[in-house]
Amino acid sequence: MKPVAVLFASRLTMLRTAARRSSWAQRAVAACFLAILALLMLGAYAFFLRSFRYVLADELSGPLILRYILEVAFALAFFLGVSSFVTSSYSLIFRAEELRVLVPMPIEPGDLFIYRFSAATVLSSWPVLLIAAPALAALGAALDASWDFTVFGVALAALFILVIAVAGGLLSFALAWLTKPLPVVVRKTLAGAAFLAIGLALVRQIVPRGVFGLFNVESAAKAAETAAELRTMFAWLPSHPFAVAASPSLPFGPEGSVASTLALTALAVAVGLFVLKLIADAWFLGLWQRFGETGFIAGPADKPGRHPSRVPFPRVFRFGHSFLFEKDLLTFMRDGEAVSRAGFILLLLGMYLLVVRAVSFAAADLGEVFPATELAALPVTFAFAAIGYFALTLSLRFVFPSLSLEGRGAWLVWSSPIHSHEIYSWKFFFWTTSLGIAMLAAASLVIALFAFPLPLAAVFVAAVLASTASLVALTLGIGAFAPDFRTKDPDLIATSPTGLAATAAGGVYIWVMARYVHRAASSYAAAGSIEPLVLIGMSVVSLAVIASSWAVAMRSMDRMEIA
């Protein structure tokens, strides 16, 4: 057996062993996460199916809108997939810990790369699973396609995942090569900024202002014109052949044969994989070694300019025990992986908010379909729900594991004369401040994008800040209730049974707050004022969450033992 086959076989064996030996609690958690994934896919499917059936009622504009939705869905999935691949490639490929054991063995660097590349491929396939695949399934249902469409759809989605992976792989290699002399933080900031700029440009290109006007078609000639315009908008995207191949039966059909387009795409994937293997054989080992170096070389203490970071700790927070805040800030800012993950999540939030804005502007003339108050309230609610959802995601990934991640180094603080309540309080303050700033920026973006009137803007900001503090209290409190000091992997901690409980509790809280925000926006749209009961409700719910989480956390901190 070839070494690369041995690696994949051993990975499968490990997965089988893990599945066999897992406890009931672990199986229940895995089942819950699969159920959440299935629910999200089902939700996306229902959304697409309803949209497709609604638009297909109009014979002229229906197929055009349907094609447009498909093009947007595939384009977004492609962009998010490639971004996800590139973002995770640093830890999954170029700094993979597992390779420390495998590199000294006689295995070709290209094989090692392909092995890790496959992991990145699986992990970056989520946009296809959550966007493109449900869209394909909904299309089949809306067009009453026969069973062979299902087989075709699965093959199409698989090929699309590979296209994303090859594009992500080539881009990752190029970025790794170009940015290898740069510090991790600079490298990741540059990549994040590039993706943000590309994302903004993409959204502007595929959801231009007044795009719905394109679909006011009253004749076949106008439909053909719109079809040509749509083709110009999307033809340059690698996702375009997939959107076309998915719907060949639509009136303004594909350019050329679907079979030949797909065959060419498959060939491009094969060539891409071959090129990646060649590149990896030549350069992967060198890059992996380069990224494994610490960049720090001990030298004489008195050498001038050698120690740029010699500013005494604490640099800024010098009152009371506020240095605990600075310690958390410093260790977070130096964690390239954490910063890039947070950046990526915020990038997704920004993208989502832009899409909500674009869709709500485009839908502004749908007054015949929706009541005016709903047209005004829904974007506000969706924007708030998005901020809440992403605040919860960030809380789960960073706040919830933060006490557990003190881990093997926790002896230092726990054996020091600082009360454990104070350790908790500073952590709460740090995360509330950090997340609060990020979410305030997101709220400001929403207010600017949607031009909220002042009273609504004030309520929106208050709701966002209250939610941030409540989610931090909730996730930090649950994290303190059941810490896990054995692992250094925050993802593992976040996907524990208590992580799942925090997800559920946070989800319910955001749902309740989103209902209040919806009520506030509706009442403002209807009467020009906001019901005081809404504000009281928001405050009571948030204070209850913060107070109860705090009480649980304080009891837990009193009893906490570091393993």
Added chain:
Amino acid sequence: MKNVALELRTVSKTFGTKPAVAGLSLSVGEGEMYGLIGPNGSGKTTTMKIIAGIYRPTSGVIKVSGINTQAMPTRAKRALGYVPDDPAAYDLLTGREFLQFVGELYGMPRAERDTRISALLASYHLEPVADGLFMHYSRGTKQKLSLAAALLHRPSVLLIDEPMVGLDPESAKITKVLLTDFVREGGSVLLSTHTLSVADEICDRFGILKDGRLVAEGTHAELSAKSGRLGSLEEVYLALTAGL
């Protein structure tokens, strides 16, 4: 008898139903170095962690410089310095920042803190590496920085779990000198180790722990008499623990 700096009275710790430490009583005098020795799983590290405030004792009383660690934990901890068996700390702080952070934890005035850090870094020849990140250090360097951190605030009682693991011969010698100087100046050390030759060289008294219980205690000579065997500490230890 010298004044007692550290006292454990019938201390027990149970994990679930499993007793890790069972009714342990011992005391360490001022200016004394006490070696806690015993086989793996005998409860040495658990005892250290209970004294350091990392584990809560199931029962019993611990006093550091006369201060009850359960009643007044913060005051008691001010008098303690602790070096764990695994010298892991914050990976993303530099060695110097780590020491400065520890100084802040113990509320040291900054000028005194920085002077003391310079002296401790110099004694271990750590100055050239002090501005690298903790995660990039070798185990030995981490161990030396942890020792420096424990000594930084001039504690009266030092708890050290396996002090020599990972140290090169020169650093091991420096550590022995630092510890004996610390004791000579009136400090007390509770040291847990498997390296019996080191313990024999620097400790005044020993306690042998087995299954969480103190099975023998005394100076080398007293333990020899108890075992009926003359020879190195290793031979005495093996004689005392055989058949237990």
